[in-house]
Amino acid sequence: MRIDGTSYRTIWVDPEDGWSIRIIDQTRLPWRLEILRLTETEQAFKAIRTMQVRGAPLIGATAAYGLALAARQDPATDSMERAAAHLAEARPTAFNLTWALQRMLQRLRNTPRNERAEAAYAEAAAIADEDVEQNKAIGWHGLPLIAAIAEANRRSPNVLTHCNAGWLATVDWGTALAPIYRAHDEGIALHVWVDETRPRNQGASLTAWELGRHGVPHTVIADNAGGHLMQHGMVDLVIVGADRVTRNGDVANKIGTYLKALAARESGVPFWVAVPSSTIDWEIADGIKEIPIEERDAGEVASITGRSAEGSIVRVCLLPDGSNAVNPAFDVTPAPLVSGLITERGRSAASREGLTCLFPEQAR
Amino acid sequence: MRIDGTSYRTIWVDPEDGWSIRIIDQTRLPWRLEILRLTETEQAFKAIRTMQVRGAPLIGATAAYGLALAARQDPATDSMERAAAHLAEARPTAFNLTWALQRMLQRLRNTPRNERAEAAYAEAAAIADEDVEQNKAIGWHGLPLIAAIAEANRRSPNVLTHCNAGWLATVDWGTALAPIYRAHDEGIALHVWVDETRPRNQGASLTAWELGRHGVPHTVIADNAGGHLMQHGMVDLVIVGADRVTRNGDVANKIGTYLKALAARESGVPFWVAVPSSTIDWEIADGIKEIPIEERDAGEVASITGRSAEGSIVRVCLLPDGSNAVNPAFDVTPAPLVSGLITERGRSAASREGLTCLFPEQAR
Numbered sequence: 001m002r003i004d005g006t007s008y009r010t011i012w013v014d015p016e017d018g019w020s021i022r023i024i025d026q027t028r029l030p031w032r033l034e035i036l037r038l039t040e041t042e043q044a045f046k047a048i049r050t051m052q053v054r055g056a057p058l059i060g061a062t063a064a065y066g067l068a069l070a071a072r073q074d075p076a077t078d079s080m081e082r083a084a085a086h087l088a089e090a091r092p093t094a095f096n097l098t099w100a101l102q103r104m105l106q107r108l109r110n111t112p113r114n115e116r117a118e119a120a121y122a123e124a125a126a127i128a129d130e131d132v133e134q135n136k137a138i139g140w141h142g143l144p145l146i147a148a149i150a151e152a153n154r155r156s157p158n159v160l161t162h163c164n165a166g167w168l169a170t171v172d173w174g175t176a177l178a179p180i181y182r183a184h185d186e187g188i189a190l191h192v193w194v195d196e197t198r199p200r201n202q203g204a205s206l207t208a209w210e211l212g213r214h215g216v217p218h219t220v221i222a223d224n225a226g227g228h229l230m231q232h233g234m235v236d237l238v239i240v241g242a243d244r245v246t247r248n249g250d251v252a253n254k255i256g257t258y259l260k261a262l263a264a265r266e267s268g269v270p271f272w273v274a275v276p277s278s279t280i281d282w283e284i285a286d287g288i289k290e291i292p293i294e295e296r297d298a299g300e301v302a303s304i305t306g307r308s309a310e311g312s313i314v315r316v317c318l319l320p321d322g323s324n325a326v327n328p329a330f331d332v333t334p335a336p337l338v339s340g341l342i343t344e345r346g347r348s349a350a351s352r353e354g355l356t357c358l359f360p361e362q363a364r
Numbered sequence: 365m366r367i368d369g370t371s372y373r374t375i376w377v378d379p380e381d382g383w384s385i386r387i388i389d390q391t392r393l394p395w396r397l398e399i400l401r402l403t404e405t406e407q408a409f410k411a412i413r414t415m416q417v418r419g420a421p422l423i424g425a426t427a428a429y430g431l432a433l434a435a436r437q438d439p440a441t442d443s444m445e446r447a448a449a450h451l452a453e454a455r456p457t458a459f460n461l462t463w464a465l466q467r468m469l470q471r472l473r474n475t476p477r478n479e480r481a482e483a484a485y486a487e488a489a490a491i492a493d494e495d496v497e498q499n500k501a502i503g504w505h506g507l508p509l510i511a512a513i514a515e516a517n518r519r520s521p522n523v524l525t526h527c528n529a530g531w532l533a534t535v536d537w538g539t540a541l542a543p544i545y546r547a548h549d550e551g552i553a554l555h556v557w558v559d560e561t562r563p564r565n566q567g568a569s570l571t572a573w574e575l576g577r578h579g580v581p582h583t584v585i586a587d588n589a590g591g592h593l594m595q596h597g598m599v600d601l602v603i604v605g606a607d608r609v610t611r612n613g614d615v616a617n618k619i620g621t622y623l624k625a626l627a628a629r630e631s632g633v634p635f636w637v638a639v640p641s642s643t644i645d646w647e648i649a650d651g652i653k654e655i656p657i658e659e660r661d662a663g664e665v666a667s668i669t670g671r672s673a674e675g676s677i678v679r680v681c682l683l684p685d686g687s688n689a690v691n692p693a694f695d696v697t698p699a700p701l702v703s704g705l706i707t708e709r710g711r712s713a714a715s716r717e718g719l720t721c722l723f724p725e726q727a728r
Contacts (some may be wrong), residue, residue, distance in 0.1 A: 042610055204682050205682065206513065207688070208683060211687075212684055220687055220688070221690060255589055255592060256588025259623040266626060301560065302584070303586060306667065308679075309679065318565060319572060323582065339595065339597055361452075
């Protein structure tokens with residue numbers, strides 16, 4: 001999407017050398033737009049682990065390019081497999097991570113050793129390009145939900161989103177934000193409520209930043225405010241992304257998503273989840289019982305980073321001495337709370353039947 | 365309650381001069397324990413407005429002492445009434461504020477002018493002492509809820525609370541925390557989940573501080589985490605305070621309370637609201653339609669205060685340039701989501717019938 005008029009993706013091969021990988025360092029946002037250069041697999045691992053890149057699809061693309069960097073260095077099968085196993089450990093919950101690595105390994109195993117580096121770059125590029133095409137399609141399939149509200153209410157639709165499932169979380173367009181960007185670009189006036197999304201504040205720092213840079217009207221709210229806004233008719237539609245969707249339609253997404261789903265049901269607000277099909281885990285059914293929830297560092301709750309009055313970026317502690325915190329990073333929204341899924345093939349009910357209709361070849 | 369072994373109240377008459385008012389400056393917590401001296405009504409107004417004191421009962425007591433300071437300076441009826449009208453404007457949502465001022469004015473109107481200053485101090489002291497007695501009673505009436513869980517589960521009960529309805533929000537004991545302090549002091553091992561309570565973080569900075577100083581085990585969580593913890597059986601009981609309760613049992617409390625109530629119902633977790641009867645507004649029935657919700661400064665969402673690595677207290681901005689925020693300060697939890705109310709007279713259903721049984725003389 002656009003940053004103040006210039007088009008960007010979140011990951012690309014450096015056009016000057018043709019092999020090193022460029023990413024936007026998202027830990028610097030919204031304060032600084034800093035482009036990093038990755039030349040080794042370990043840097044890709046670190047970029048994923050430290051959340052310089054985040055969001056399931058972008059994590060997958062970064063892991064794929066990380067394996068391409070490994071193939072360039074040593075294309076031996078056991079070396080490839082070691083690199084993939086290492087990259088897979090960078091984040092425990094992201095399903096796309098293992099999906100992308102499996103796909104890369106399969107391609108590489110079927111490729112002669114001396115062609116593997118080239119094949120790896122081609123496959124990583126395909127993963128990135130397919131993500132962009134998928135997200136564009138999600139945008140088109142989500143657009144009618146927003147357009148219908150604009151038409152029915154004869155005023156700007158208010159869409160609430162949680163965390164960042166924007167273009168920064170993907171290679172381009174985003175998942176949850178793809179329909180929003182599409183609607184905006186189609187000339188539908190709309191307004192986005194952005195949950196700040198504690199503890200890491202991806203809403204306040206990333207979603208607000210990317211919507212602002214692209215020119216989409218938005219307002220940041222505390223995560224606590226969404227229920228109140230829905231009670232008072234100030235939210236027409238919720239769209240969030242997901243880190244994993246079970247074959248029954250249960251949705252694992254950033255901690256706090258579940259609370260918004262409960263409030264949406266209570267106030268009759270449609271609650272949609274935008275996901276590429278790579279996010280669907282056909283192996284598991286019950287999200288609450290079967291999806292492992294990453295427990296992240298308590299320091300993310302105990303402290304926060306912001307800009308001081310003098311303009312420096314400061315991390316401040318929020319807790320009294322002697323108080324501790326815990327930090328579950330995701331929660332699971334059971335399928336009955338989900339109005340539907342927006343995928344690259346269209347919209348479906350959040351159920352085994354709905355998903356099977358759209359993806360018959362994947363359902364078992 | 366105790367601060368590292370020493371007993372405190374949140375407001376008291378200075379024992380040295382016998383007339384100036386002492387308060388704990390809660391905007392300095394949890395970083396510094398700073399005791400302020402109030403000598404003029406305007407300082408009491410400012411203390412309420414800037415949240416140096418907060419919490420419905422403490423706001424009421426501070427307004428009462430603010431009027432006592434006014435009576436000492438000029439006990440004329442119109443001067444009293446002007447001071448009361450001014451103090452009433454310090455915070456729009458707090459029902460106790462007008463309740464305490466009405467009570468003070470009634471006493472003063474029926475008192476000869478030359479005795480008004482003394483009468484005002486006596487009435488303010490009565491309001492403060494009655495608050496302490498009420499909260500103690502709330503503690504006793506809430507205790508069985510915690511004791512029953514400890515007995516049934518044969519492990520430490522996990523109690524979740526939102527915002528700060530502890531002794532810092534009252535004159536002593538607190539409302540939501542009174543049963544917790546009582547259980548702790550009675551030797552029941554328990555653990556408290558403390559919602560950080562964005563945007564002002566009263567949970568992370570005040571509830572965690574006062575629980576820690578008194579020695580109650582607790583863990584701070586992002587406001588987003590409560591639903592996940594309840595889904596997984598990690599919360600046995602929710603107790604929150606309230607800023608206003610309608611005669612039908614609807615509960616206005618800190619923004620985000622409603623989301624926790626939804627999650628509690630979904631997971632079968634009891635959701636109790638601890639309030640002194642002065643918080644009940646018998647004039648209104650429908651909380652969502654009739655309770656005006658204070659909209660506070662967007663800067664509270666856009667920035668946050670914490671302690672830097674060097675130990676200085678820093679306010680940092682959290683939003684990208686060009687992004688705005690809104691900040692509704694309270695939400696309303698409809699009575700059907702409330703398991704019951706804990707008052708100074710006992711526990712009741714959150715309904716007109718329940719409240720009428722406990723307070724027949726106030727019901728109309």
